Amino acid sequence: MTSRTGRAILGVLAIVTVGAGAGPALAQDGSAEARLRKVEAEVRALQRTVFPGPEGRFFQPEISGSSQGQTTAAMPSTTAVTDILARLDALETQIQSLTAQTENNTNALSQLETRLSALEVTGGTTSGQGGGPTASQDNLSAMTGGASSAQTAQPPAAGPTAARLAAVQEIAKPQTDDAGDDEYSYGFRLWDAGFYPEAQQQLTLFVEKYPDHWRTTYGRNLLGRAYLDAGKPAEAAPWFLKNYQADKQAARAPDSLLYLAEAMIASKDTSRACIALAEFADTYPAIAAGRLSDQYEGNRRKVSCN
Known part of the structure; x- marks a missing residue:
């Protein structure tokens, strides 16, 4: 993820480029816009996976076209560069949230696997009697x-005292x-x-x-x-x-x-x-x-x- 300072530098370069020629600037804005929309779409897809709603439905992604429109409407004086920076800020926030949730899910799964392993070991501790006799014909x-008959597992016996x-x-x-x-x-x-x-x-x-x-x-x-x-x-x-x-x-x-x-x-x-x-x-x-x-x-x- 590019740092905010780096994005600012890119923004200055974009402004210089706009000043140098309208045609190339519009082409670059169109390319940046397409890349941003692609990243936003990927984040929304990831968001639906990490934050599923009940009964198979999904929470509405926090990044949406309407919110972008509202941001643009609320900031009519922003340039293309500042709009890109704002949208990148939103993407960073969402990715951080998704990363944190993913880490939490990973930790929860790890704890669950540990508990299941312990249960398998415990569950397994019913034991038959070794060396027992075979059945006679009478x-x-x-x-x-x-x-x-099998016995329930017993806790380990403490060692003998001195x-x-x-x-x-x-x-x-x-x-x-x-x-x-x-x-x-x-x-x-x-x-x-x-x-x-x-x-x-x-x-x-x-x-x-x-x-x-x-x-x-x-x-x-x-x-x-x-x-x-x-x-x-x-x-x-x-x-x-x-x-x-x-x-x-x-x-x-x-x-x-x-x-x-x-x-x-x-x-x-x-x-x-x-x-x-x-x-x-x-x-x-x-x-x-x-x-x-x-x-x-x-x-x-x-x-x-x-």
Whole structure:
């Protein structure tokens, strides 16, 4: 955009040119007029894009032929040069306004894209349960959907405090000839002390590193309990189900099936809780009447099964 001083100089040159010869001056005025009308038309088109009106209509452009006519009528003594300068002033004002509005629109779009990106990341944070069991062919196959249902995204957990780290470090890890049993026993000690997240991490490490160890049935069952005791029944349920399905004769298989019922009760899923309780009574009648009778009857009193 030419500065006002530059336009003034051009104006003086135009006046000199007019004085030198009327024919060339008229030709230059006609050329300038045509260029100005072209620029004004482009500004009006841009104005309609940046300042759209409601329902598909557009605001009237601030630069129009009638306003030019009024300006000319109000200033009958102006020369062609001063009229050009006035119209250039109007064009500069409109372009500045359009530029400002365009910048505002660009900033608003940038903020909207940032918010959408954040929502996509957040929305995406529902997560299934990794490492969960596959469905069996018996009546517990219906458990899979409820036991490993997606969880709403949780905010990032704050890091452990110095006092908690010190307390965890006070729990000694056994050092025996059976490394697998040492890993399980350390997880048990963490769980027994109420350090559930640490126990979950330790027991997960154990069951993944020693899938065939004689303690693995204890490890999967205790891992489920570490989630259940932490108030996360949906994360606990897959471990209980997996431990039962892996080997129904294993030492902690009946315990896991009964805890699976507890996880379903905690999730307010009565139908699946009843399935687990019925399976437990059918598969382990002696244990239901003996070692785990109190826990079994306590769970039955919490739900109404057909």
